[in-house]
Amino acid sequence: MIPSRISLVFLLLICIIFVPATASLTKIINGAPVFIGEHNLDLTACLNGHTVIAWWPEGADRSGDPVKTVTISGDVTSYYIDPAIFTGYTGTWYTHDTKPDVPVFVLYNPQIDLSVWDVDTNTDITGQSVPMSTNITYRITTNLYMALNYTERPNYNPSDSFFTVTLTSPSGANIPQIYTGNLGAPTTQIIPFDSAPVIKSSPYTWINGPAWDRNAKGTDGSNAYQTGSYTFVVTQNLNQMSSSYSGAAAFGTVTSGDKTVTFTPDTPATTPTIVPSLTAPSGATATNTTPQTTTLTQQATVQPTVTVIAKKTTYSPLPAGIALIGLGIAALALAAKRKY
Incomplete structure (x- = not known):
C-alpha cells in the first residue's frame, strides 16, 4: 500500500513540474489596455467597489458631464466588453459614481x-x-x-x-x-x-x-x-x-x-559571351559587333591568352682539343706577321 501511495505522489509531482501553466489574461489592473470584444474580464482590482464608469473624448474637460456612462452589473470577475455598448468609445474610461474619478481601463479596437x-x-x-x-x-x-x-x-x-x-x-x-x-x-x-x-x-x-x-x-x-x-x-x-x-x-x-x-521557378543567371574585337584592314570599314549573352547552361568558348617570353641566346663552349689547335694557329700567324 505504501509503495502505491509513494508512486501516486511521485506522479502528481511530475505533473506539477512538467505540465505548463495556463496563462490567464482576464485579470487587469487600473489603466490596463483592454479590447472591444474581450470576454470574462476580471475588473475587481480596477473598479475597487465602483459600479459606474464614464467616458469623455480625449482631452475633454472632465468637470462636465461625460459623453457615455455604463453601469457595471452582475459578476465583475467575468465582464464582457460588448461591441454593442463600447464601439465608438475608445480611450480611457473612469469610475464615476463617487469622486475622484479613477482610470479603470484604456479601451482599444483590436487590430x-x-x-x-x-x-x-x-x-x-x-x-x-x-x-x-x-x-x-x-x-x-x-x-x-x-x-x-x-x-x-x-x-x-x-x-x-x-x-x-x-x-x-x-x-x-x-x-x-x-x-x-x-x-x-x-x-x-x-x-x-x-x-x-x-x-x-x-x-x-x-x-x-x-x-x-x-x-x-x-x-x-x-x-x-x-x-x-x-x-x-x-x-x-x-x-x-x-x-x-x-x-x-x-x-x-x-x-x-x-x-x-x-x-x-528561378530565372537562369546570364553571363556575357566574349567576342573578339575586329580590326578593319586598311581601306575597309569596321563593323561594330553587338555583345552576345548566353545562359550558364551553355559553354562560352574563350581562347586562352598566351604570353610569349623571349628566349636568351646562349653559346656552348668548344671542346678543349679544338681550342688548343686554334691557339697554336693563332700563335704561328702572329709570328709570321712579325717576321715580315
Whole structure:
C-alpha cells in the first residue's frame, strides 16, 4: 500500500513540474489596455467597489458631464466588453459614481494584419510573384501585443499565446516545418514553423523565415517544395474575442484573412559571351559587333591568352682539343706577321 501511495505522489509531482501553466489574461489592473470584444474580464482590482464608469473624448474637460456612462452589473470577475455598448468609445474610461474619478481601463479596437515580406529588399510582396529563391518571412502588425504585459495583466504566462499562424502549400496542405536544405544533407535543419508566436511588440517578424530553402531536394532527388501560391493566415482569440466578430467585421480584428505569395521557378543567371574585337584592314570599314549573352547552361568558348617570353641566346663552349689547335694557329700567324 505504501509503495502505491509513494508512486501516486511521485506522479502528481511530475505533473506539477512538467505540465505548463495556463496563462490567464482576464485579470487587469487600473489603466490596463483592454479590447472591444474581450470576454470574462476580471475588473475587481480596477473598479475597487465602483459600479459606474464614464467616458469623455480625449482631452475633454472632465468637470462636465461625460459623453457615455455604463453601469457595471452582475459578476465583475467575468465582464464582457460588448461591441454593442463600447464601439465608438475608445480611450480611457473612469469610475464615476463617487469622486475622484479613477482610470479603470484604456479601451482599444483590436487590430491585426499579416504581410509577406521580402527580406533582401525590405518590401511587402503580399499577393505578388517572386522567384523560388527569394528570402521571405511573414510580418505581423497588431496592437494586441499590449495584452501580453504582466504588469497590467498580472496572471500572464510568457509561454502562452493567443495568436495562431498557418502556412499552406499550393495544394492546400499544412506546412508544420521547413527545411533549410536538401533532405538528408548533414547541414540541413528541420525547423518548426512559427505557428504560435508570442508577440510582445509590433511589427513581429518570423525570424527563421529566410532559412526556408524552397529549392531543397528530397532524398530521391525530387523537389521538396512545388511552385505556386502559398497562403499565410494569422488569427487571434484573446479571451474568446473571436466569438465577438463575424463576417466582414472579423477581418483586421480577429483574422488577417488569406495573404498569399506565388513562387515561380528561378530565372537562369546570364553571363556575357566574349567576342573578339575586329580590326578593319586598311581601306575597309569596321563593323561594330553587338555583345552576345548566353545562359550558364551553355559553354562560352574563350581562347586562352598566351604570353610569349623571349628566349636568351646562349653559346656552348668548344671542346678543349679544338681550342688548343686554334691557339697554336693563332700563335704561328702572329709570328709570321712579325717576321715580315
